[in-house]
Amino acid sequence: MIEDKYIELINREIDGMNSPANSIKLQEYLNHNPDAQMLYNDFKEMSNILSHSSEIEPPSNLKKNILNAIPVNMYSVRTNKFSFSQILNLFYFSGKPRFAYVFSAGVLFGIMIVSIVFNIYFKNNSMGVNGLSGTIGPIPSTATFNKTENIDLKGENFVGDVALSCSGDAVLLNLNLNSSKDLDVEINFNEKELRVMGFNNTGDVEGGLKVNVNSMHFTVNGKNSYQVVLGCKTSTPSNMNLRVFSSNSIVYMHTFTVNVTGKNDINETK
Numbered sequence: 621m622i623e624d625k626y627i628e629l630i631n632r633e634i635d636g637m638n639s640p641a642n643s644i645k646l647q648e649y650l651n652h653n654p655d656a657q658m659l660y661n662d663f664k665e666m667s668n669i670l671s672h673s674s675e676i677e678p679p680s681n682l683k684k685n686i687l688n689a690i691p692v693n694m695y696s697v698r699t700n701k702f703s704f705s706q707i708l709n710l711f712y713f714s715g716k717p718r719f720a721y722v723f724s725a726g727v728l729f730g731i732m733i734v735s736i737v738f739n740i741y742f743k744n745n746s747m748g749v750n751g752l753s754g755t756i757g758p759i760p761s762t763a764t765f766n767k768t769e770n771i772d773l774k775g776e777n778f779v780g781d782v783a784l785s786c787s788g789d790a791v792l793l794n795l796n797l798n799s800s801k802d803l804d805v806e807i808n809f810n811e812k813e814l815r816v817m818g819f820n821n822t823g824d825v826e827g828g829l830k831v832n833v834n835s836m837h838f839t840v841n842g843k844n845s846y847q848v849v850l851g852c853k854t855s856t857p858s859n860m861n862l863r864v865f866s867s868n869s870i871v872y873m874h875t876f877t878v879n880v881t882g883k884n885d886i887n888e889t890k
Contacts, residue, residue: 622656630660634667765792775864775871777801778840782862784876790817791860791878795846803840804865807848810834813858814878818849852878 629646632638638646650657765785773780780797791814797803811834819829819836822845830837836848852858857879864872 622653622659626653626656627659630656630663633660634663765790769876771874773797773864773872775866777866778803778864778871782874784878786878789852791850791852793846793848793850793860793862795848795862796844797840797846797864798843799840801841801866803871804868805838805840805846806861806863806865807836808834808861808863809850810858813854813856814850814852814860816848817851818847820847821845850878 626646626649629638629642629649633643633646650660765787767783767785769784771782773782778797778799778801780795782796783794785792785794793807795805797805815833816831816836819831821829821838838846850860857877860876860878862874862876863870
């Protein structure tokens with residue numbers, strides 16, 4: 621009996637793929653196993669015959685005969701195709717097709733009703749700020765914001781304005797900036813008092829937005845308009861800082877004192 625690993629070594633030896641160590645190991649095995657030596661001789665002789673034989677061209681119709689002999693339909697995937705009338709026949713109640721049409725009409729009517737209900741629901745739960753979307757998304761609130769402050773911004777290479785509006789439980793900051801170079805804008809606040817609820821940017825260039833639990837940061841270049849909504853966690857007055865940087869230097873800063881239950885004051889610093 622010849623072990624499988626030595627049969628593999630015999631094949632590799634004939635193909636010239638054995639390492640010197642494996643060739644020595646195989647030769648020692650052949651010297652002590654006449655059956656293995658006979659097998660090696662047979663394989664070697666067959667390899668020599670095949671190496672000197674010429675290629676035989678297959679018949680021209682061989683491929684066609686093979687393909688024709690394969691039972692194609694036996695292995696094909698069957699698919700069932702239903703027409704609308706066949707689907708109606710599934711609901712052919714007691715030989716009365718009109719019931720099938722009534723059933724189909726009822727299904728379509730139900731889909732329409734569900735769509736209308738969802739549209740009304742999301743419309744009533746959308747925020748009263750036009751186009752408020754973007755990186756964070758719309759605010760599910762019906763809050764109405766009242767403008768309390770509007771300040772013009774002006775500095776080297778930029779102009780704009782900022783408006784502060786408040787509702788009963790949220791603050792809306794509208795920021796318009798027109799800059800001829802990159803500006804970094806930061807909005808800082810106390811995370812125990814305020815939280816980010818929405819952000820929207822429309823303009824020539826869209827800067828990347830980074831939001832943390834107590835700050836927002838985005839880049840401005842060109843003409844841009846921003847809407848930022850912060851939710852109030854408390855009814856006590858809260859401070860919110862707006863800072864504008866150019867080349868890592870502060871070029872403008874506003875400190876808002878936000879009071880959602882009453883007036884809102886703003887202190888300006890240049």
